[in-house]
Amino acid sequence: MAEDNPKQPSEAEEADITAAVAAAMAAATGEGEEPIEASTESADAAPQDLEAELAAAQDAALRAQADAMNVQRRSEQEIDKARKFALERFCGDLLGVVDNLERAMESSSDAGGDAALIEGIELTHKGFMDVLTKYGVVPVDPMGEPYDPETAQAMSMVEQPDAEPNTVVAVMQKGYTLNGRLLRPAMVMVSKAASGQ
The missing domain is CATH 1.20.5 (Single alpha-helices involved in coiled-coils or other helix-helix interfaces)
Structure with missing residues (x-):
């Protein structure tokens, strides 16, 4: 009969079909839970990976924004400094x-x-x-003040009995500052203690 009707499956084919149907039924009824759990675990891992990637991207964006702000602030400071001291x-x-x-x-x-x-x-x-x-140019005239090597240059030291030692007793050339930065030191004479003391 199998020869008369080529569309009829053989016994081996029928066994294969039956096994495939049984496997499909078992999968549908929940007997194959292990593969479903494995896919659930990978599905749970995917959102965690995405959250980690999102956090890393947000961190990178914040760092880039901070870097941009630092560059802008530094540029503004350099421009201000250049303007002041040009x-x-x-x-x-x-x-x-x-x-x-x-x-x-x-x-x-x-x-x-x-x-x-x-x-x-x-x-x-x-x-x-x-x-x-x-x-912003301001004169530095340290006459009568204690000698300050930051703003004055001592040209000589003289004995001056009526002045404290290390006091400016004469200004030979005024010093000047530009916006708080020393432009030229004052050239001064400084008192020293009398040699007999």
Whole structure:
């Protein structure tokens, strides 16, 4: 009969089909729980992996944002510093002009020069100093103060009985600061203790 109807399955094929149906039924009724648990564990692990990746990405984003803020802050500080001290060399060169104006005022008043000329030099000096002060240049005149090597340069030491040792007794050239930074130290004479003491 099997030869008459080629569509009829053989006994071996029927056994294979029966085994496949039984396996499908067993899977459907829950007899194959181990593979389902394994897939559940991997499904539980996937959200944990995703959460870890999310936390790492958020951390990286926060670090990148902090780095960007630090770069911006550092750039602003450098620009501010450059703005403050851009005039340093220029102002340093102008200090020689201020010194010459001060010498001219001293010599004119000592020699009894023309009053109008002296007044003109004084007004020029005052205007010059006003402009320098406007841009942050401030004179350092340590006369009568204790000697400070940070702002003054001792040119010589002299015995001065009426002054405390290590006190500035004469200023040969004023010093200047630009926005708190020393532009030029003052050149001074410093008192020392009398040699007989």
